[in-house]
Amino acid sequence: xxxxxxxxxxxxxxxxxxxxxxxxxxxxxxxxxxxxxxxxxxxxxxxxxxxxxxxxxxxxxxxxxxxxxxxxxxxxxxxxxxxxxxxxxxxxxxxxxxxxxxxxxxxxxxxxxxxxxxxxxxxxxxxxxxxxxxxxxxx
Numbered sequence: 001x002x003x004x005x006x007x008x009x010x011x012x013x014x015x016x017x018x019x020x021x022x023x024x025x026x027x028x029x030x031x032x033x034x035x036x037x038x039x040x041x042x043x044x045x046x047x048x049x050x051x052x053x054x055x056x057x058x059x060x061x062x063x064x065x066x067x068x069x070x071x072x073x074x075x076x077x078x079x080x081x082x083x084x085x086x087x088x089x090x091x092x093x094x095x096x097x098x099x100x101x102x103x104x105x106x107x108x109x110x111x112x113x114x115x116x117x118x119x120x121x122x123x124x125x126x127x128x129x130x131x132x133x134x135x136x137x138x139x
Contacts, residue, residue: 004067007129010122015060022053041111070133083134091127094120 020027021035029035033045040047047053063086073079096102097120106112 018057041106041108087130094124
């Protein structure tokens with residue numbers, strides 16, 4: 001039962017951060033430019049539009065609920081497909097962070113360092129975690 005709790009909490013915290021940014025807040029940075037450089041890394045000096053941050057927050061909030069959907073309906077084809085899609089999405093994002101093409105597209109600092117040591121490993125772990133939800137010992 002620990003895995004669903006951890007997955008939900010981590011993804012809910014990510015959703016909360018995006019929702020916070022959608023309201024124009026800049027935590028954990030000192031200004032909007034520093035935040036954009038830390039979380040986007042493509043050279044822009046401002047965050048995306050609030051609606052874009054809110055859309056990501058909403059998607060992450062839905063994903064945060066997913067582990068409980070898996071536990072409630074473990075034999076559903078929709079749960080199987082959804083878990084594979086969510087797991088693959090996180091896993092692909094995590095592996096992309098280590099590709100030369102990704103690193104060339106997002107060279108900005110501190111994003112590049114944060115992505116290498118935090119964002120990509122977190123995405124890889126979430127990807128593995130969501131796929132792990134499908135294993136029989138979780139049900």
